[in-house]
Amino acid sequence: MRILVADCTVDYDGRLNAHLPMATRLVMVKADGCVAIHADGGAYKPLNWMNAPNHLVEEDGRWIVTNPKGETLTITFGEVHFETAMDMGEDPGLQKDGVELELQRLLAETPEVMEPGLVLIRREFPTPVGPVDLLCRDADGGSVAVEVKRRGEIDGVEQLTRYLEFLNRDERLAPVRGLFVAQMVKPQARTLAEDRNIGWVEVDYDELRGVDSPMLKLF
Amino acid sequence: MRILVADCTVDYDGRLNAHLPMATRLVMVKADGCVAIHADGGAYKPLNWMNAPNHLVEEDGRWIVTNPKGETLTITFGEVHFETAMDMGEDPGLQKDGVELELQRLLAETPEVMEPGLVLIRREFPTPVGPVDLLCRDADGGSVAVEVKRRGEIDGVEQLTRYLEFLNRDERLAPVRGLFVAQMVKPQARTLAEDRNIGWVEVDYDELRGVDSPMLKLF
DNA sequence: AGTTCCATGTCGCGG
DNA sequence: CCGCGACGTGGAACT
Numbered sequence: 001m002r003i004l005v006a007d008c009t010v011d012y013d014g015r016l017n018a019h020l021p022m023a024t025r026l027v028m029v030k031a032d033g034c035v036a037i038h039a040d041g042g043a044y045k046p047l048n049w050m051n052a053p054n055h056l057v058e059e060d061g062r063w064i065v066t067n068p069k070g071e072t073l074t075i076t077f078g079e080v081h082f083e084t085a086m087d088m089g090e091d092p093g094l095q096k097d098g099v100e101l102e103l104q105r106l107l108a109e110t111p112e113v114m115e116p117g118l119v120l121i122r123r124e125f126p127t128p129v130g131p132v133d134l135l136c137r138d139a140d141g142g143s144v145a146v147e148v149k150r151r152g153e154i155d156g157v158e159q160l161t162r163y164l165e166f167l168n169r170d171e172r173l174a175p176v177r178g179l180f181v182a183q184m185v186k187p188q189a190r191t192l193a194e195d196r197n198i199g200w201v202e203v204d205y206d207e208l209r210g211v212d213s214p215m216l217k218l219f
Numbered sequence: 220m221r222i223l224v225a226d227c228t229v230d231y232d233g234r235l236n237a238h239l240p241m242a243t244r245l246v247m248v249k250a251d252g253c254v255a256i257h258a259d260g261g262a263y264k265p266l267n268w269m270n271a272p273n274h275l276v277e278e279d280g281r282w283i284v285t286n287p288k289g290e291t292l293t294i295t296f297g298e299v300h301f302e303t304a305m306d307m308g309e310d311p312g313l314q315k316d317g318v319e320l321e322l323q324r325l326l327a328e329t330p331e332v333m334e335p336g337l338v339l340i341r342r343e344f345p346t347p348v349g350p351v352d353l354l355c356r357d358a359d360g361g362s363v364a365v366e367v368k369r370r371g372e373i374d375g376v377e378q379l380t381r382y383l384e385f386l387n388r389d390e391r392l393a394p395v396r397g398l399f400v401a402q403m404v405k406p407q408a409r410t411l412a413e414d415r416n417i418g419w420v421e422v423d424y425d426e427l428r429g430v431d432s433p434m435l436k437l438f
Numbered sequence: 439a440g441t442t443c444c445a446t447g448t449c450g451c452g453g
Numbered sequence: 454c455c456g457c458g459a460c461g462t463g464g465a466a467c468t
Contacts, residue, residue, distance in 0.1 A: 001224075001245060001257075001259040003222065003245070005220075005305055005307070012461075014461060015460095015461040016315055016316060016461060017315075017316045018313055018314060018315050018316070018461080019313075019314045020310075020311070020312075020313055020314075021311045021314075023307075023308065023309075023310050023311055024307040024308055025307065025310070026220060026222070026247070026307070028245075028257070030257075030258075030259050030260050030261070031259040031260050032259075032260040032261070034260070034261075034262050034263060036263040038220075038247070038249075039249075039307070039310035040220040040249050040250040040251075040306075040307040040308075040310065041249050041250050041251040041253070041271075041310065042249070042251070042253075042310075042449095043253055043268075043270045043271070043448065043449085044253065044255040044264070044265050044268040044270070044448085045263070045448060045449085046263050047310070047313055048313070048461090049262075049263040049461085050461095051262045051263070051461095051463080052260075052262070071461075081305065082303065082305070084301065086224055086300065086301070087259075088224070088242075088243040088244065088245070088258070088259040089242065089243055089259075090242075091242050091244070091258035091259065091260065091261075091266070092239075092240045092242055093239075094237055094238075094239055094266055094267070095237060095238045095239075095240075096235055096236070096237045096446090097235060097236045097237070100444070100445095130442075130443090149444095150444085150445090153457090153458095154348065154349075154381075154457095155374075155443085158377055159443085186456075186457080187456075187457095188347070188348050188349060188456085188457075191347050191348060192348055192381070231446070233446060234445095234446040235446060237446080261464095262463065262464085263463090264447090264463070264464090267446090268446080269446095270446095270448090290446075315461095319459070319460095320459090349457075349458075350457095350458095369459095373441095378458095407441090
């Protein structure tokens, strides 16, 4: 990794045009070649950047970075206050835990938290337009397609609508109704779901982990 | 801005749990307090971070960063290879040019470039599922809902379809037809639009700026 | 390579 | 402050 702190102007010419006036900034070049220009504030996102793969040409006081799509990033340097470079080796990478899949797993284990009497038939039930998160049967023996999201927004309702369209053509399942499940369902998504006769439920992730815990299995 | 290159492990506990094993990384603390841990690769996104506002506690070889939501980021340091800090001053900020809003503004001023005889009724016309970019009236007095995108893709057609669904229930407007406008409309979006009897038009941004320029207002 | 969908998305605007 | 949608979204999984 190479790090500079320098006065510079920056111009990006690609999907849009952007210009940064002269100021002191941090310029970071990673081992994979990606370039990022950071101001001293404004979250982790750089003001400007160019991802790998790209080609960097160093001229006299100016860098021109070009990517295969023909986008360019031009850095024109004033005073360079500081510069260093170092080898950091390979990174062992990030271990994550607790995203949407986990929520789906928990709900698959305890479908009744979504609706009393609900029983799981299959997870990731395939349709021509992608797999339905959970396919269930309700207390009356009817089929229910469940779409699980961490945050329930309009896209999710659209997705579920597409699944239902196909599932309802399968005479062994039809009629299939939809159930939209998320930690939070946004108002516009509620409106759209209700308008399409799709049910929606909010579930609490922490509570669900509690219900799922070995403790309660004792009872 | 404060910069360290150090061996460290990192743990994030918040919306999810994430762990980084010991390795050499760049730790950046900006003037607004936000913290980012970068590996030597993998685009501009840091492996782990904590945005401002937050509270940083430095213990012996360990930093604990907490934000108001109760999320924590814990950095445990091994060897520190390098450390520096510097004042970079206020950043004058980014100037952008060419985004969707500008395109919408230009089209609102000259609706006839989308279709001869088209007249603007309102920008950002509200519906229960979000505002329609432009609501217009055509040469025959019919209502036209216009969705403007920089790049015309399938989700834009979906969006317009949802608007039309609701607008057509308003008897003062119905029937309302759709018009999908973008600098470039992708083949799949064209197909879907045509399938739903939604019109699509490609407009040239530079040309539009020309039409809109004071120069031509002289004629 | 193209498409779909998630993300600790982030960011900015309007109510 | 919340709601909502755009983003140079980026990135991963899958076709």
